[in-house]
Amino acid sequence: MLVLLARPARGAHPGAVVHARTLDDAVLAPERAVRWVWADTAAWYPRLLTDGVRVERCLDLRLAHHVLRASAATATSDLARAPRGPFDAGPAEQAAEPDRPPTLFDTDDEPTTEAGQSDADEDACLAEVAAQDAAVAGAATPGRLRLLLAGESAGALAAAEMRHTGLPWDVAAHDAVLRELLGDRPRRGERPGRMAALAAEVRDALDAPHLNPDSLPDVLRALRRVGLDVTSTRKWELQDVDHPAIAPLLAYKKLSRLHSANGWAWLDQWVPDGRFRPEYVVGGVVTGRWGSSGGGALQIPRLLRGAVCADPGWRLVVADAAQLEPRVLAGMARDERMSAAGAGKDLYAGMVDAGVVPERALAKIGMLGALYGGTTGASAAVLPRLLQAYPQAFGAVEAAARAGERGEVVSTLLGRSSPRPDAAWSRVQADALDPDANDRAQSRARAQTRSWGRFTRNFVVQGTAAEWALCWIAELRRRLWALGESTGTPGRAPAPFTARPHLVYFLHDEIVVHTPAGLAAEVAEQVTAAATAAGRLLFGDFPVQFPLSVGAASSYADAKDAARLPWDEPLDQPVDDRADRS
Structure with missing residues (x-):
């Protein structure tokens, strides 16, 4: 059965079910249970998660439409040849509007007739389901497209759940790194002490008392004025230049990147409650890779890895796909x-x-x-x-x-x-x-x-690697939920994940799972098993392997250090035995 959620009438419960029907030939696969269908997972699913409700499977109409509209396999379908409609906004366009109304159909000048609104939205969603069903059925390899749409929709569920739970982050540890490298936290609009000192060194060395070291044109003019024939301030070009301004300038640039990208302002905005909740954009890159519309989710700087710490009594299991x-x-x-x-x-x-x-x-x-x-x-x-x-x-x-x-x-x-x-x-x-x-x-x-x-x-x-990663996430998400609740120390993640292992981070070929310590070894096994299953989903019985480097520890830094590939020598002392960090 497909259960359709469209924008409900004004005054109705935001999770109102507008329509339910059974399809003989569903878009994604034969149905064995309820699959939620909605215009946009990012708009609907957070509401359910806030109420402690986890959705097993869904069809994200917008993500599926985006794939089918552009696929050569469905180029002759009515969906591909239709004029642009409400489902044609791509992932990046959606992400640019974080405060947008909750579905694709809300507008500022909606009619006030409640029945008319819900009927129109229901019709649009039902028409889209039928168009997608026909497009997939008419493709030469419908099974592959169904797997892609299922993976894309499962990825959207995982992305919403990772934002809901957040990546556990030790604010005090992060602050300590900033203070060690930058000095005390400055007043708003001022440079940290170490950066101010380096800026003064650069000005003295270039005899430019009013130089703004953050201005590339000003710095280049100052460098050329002292006889240095440089075209940029990139490290690879400056590191071999012999001049007393170069060392403090490079040091300043490094600290400036830290301060602007992951400084105190970033910490205040993105980790207000000890959880980093980045804004993932599923399918945000043209190849199908995920993007990010805020928070710098696509990298965790090495020097801040120690600030990513599991809850007391919990572990972080980190896995990377080798040579994906x-x-x-x-x-x-x-x-x-x-x-x-x-x-x-x-x-x-x-x-x-x-x-x-x-x-x-x-x-x-x-x-x-x-x-x-x-x-x-x-x-x-x-x-x-x-x-x-x-x-x-x-x-x-x-x-x-x-x-x-x-x-x-x-x-x-x-x-x-x-x-x-x-x-x-x-x-x-x-x-x-x-x-x-x-x-x-x-x-x-x-x-x-x-x-x-x-x-x-x-x-x-x-x-295709992004498709493998989607299958990996979908399979692992299912396996983690099947492990059930732990009887150990509850975590700080909100319901329904307070006592369950759950995904907290994803980057192309790397995942991080936050798990009760007693389940860490089993989670590591499931991470590996899910990677094998993803390979079978894509390549059948063809004998290609997808080995992972897997590590478990109380911090992301230690888990990365502990991570080993199947052919690596084992560690003498497991990093996971280190004491919990509060």
Whole structure:
């Protein structure tokens, strides 16, 4: 049964069920239980979580529409050819409006007739469900699209839950790092003491008493005035310059980044209650990777990892997928020899053992060149050997690159498709074909085609890796809930996760689970089992492995240090045995 939530009439309960029906052929799979259907998970699910209600499965109509609208597999469907409608706002557009009304259908000039409002919204949602169902059913590989839409919707549930629970964060530990590096917290609008001292050093060394070290043009002018021929203030350009202003300038820039990105203002805004709640944007990147619309969720600086601390009596289980994109490439291309190189060991070391390349560094350089379009230096030298050894895998990315250079669409394993080049790209290509085109026009066109080819080359692999990660999250989310409640010390996460292990962080190929200490070992096993299951979902019985580095500890820093891959030597003393941090 699909249970549909549309915007309810004014005065109705915000979780009102507007319509329920049974579909013979559901969009995502045959139904065994209720699946919630709504316009936007980010708008609906937080309300339920606030009431302590967890949703097992859902269909996010907006996310599904976004995939189906652009997929080459559904290009001839009525959904793909229809005019733009309320479901066409992409993830990034939605994220830009954090205070927007709760569904896609609310407007400032709504009619006041309650029955008319709910009827119109119900009709729009039902029409969208039917259009998506027809689009998927008409695709050549409907099963793959169903898996993609299921993963996308499950990811949206996980993202809402991670924002609901938050990543446990020790404010005092964070403050101690800032004070050690920056000095005492300054008054609003002032620089911290260490930064102010470094700024004074830079001004003295450049004889520029009024220099603003935060202004790139001012700093460049001051550097050139003392005879330094520099084009930027980047570290790689300045680090070899011999002048007394350089060391304090580089030190200032490093502290300035910390102060602006993760300083006291960030701490006040994003960790007000000892929990970091970033704003994830599911499908926010064109390849399907997640984005973030605030808080800097896509990285935790190394020097602040120690501030990410589990609740007393709890642990953080941290897992990273090893060499994810190369292994995904082997699976999607069904290259058995490349898959065998990574069976139970480091993939790059396996290439050396197979005699393909003489050393691990060359294998890695060549692989990065294949994935990202490296055409010079060591990458270009080793690529022919890799192509000869693994023709299916490397042939797949080469074919994607050639398609992109022709301005064609490429697709991931499950059916997410790349955008076409824009009109400006097409005009440059057309100008180069003009009989009177000069060398400059032709050179510009070649550069554009190569650039777009690099994009499509990586799109098919990065996008399929994002699909694997969605399956990993969905499977792990299900397994964690099945572990049930712990009888140990309750955590500080809100209901319904107070006594249950739960996801608290995700970044491309890394997840963090917050778990009662007594369940940490079992959670680590489930994390690994979920990765294996994700591989089977995407690649069936093809023998590609997805090993993880997994560690458990009281802090994120210690868990990262404890993380080990299956082929690593075990630690003499488990980091997890360290004392709890309050």
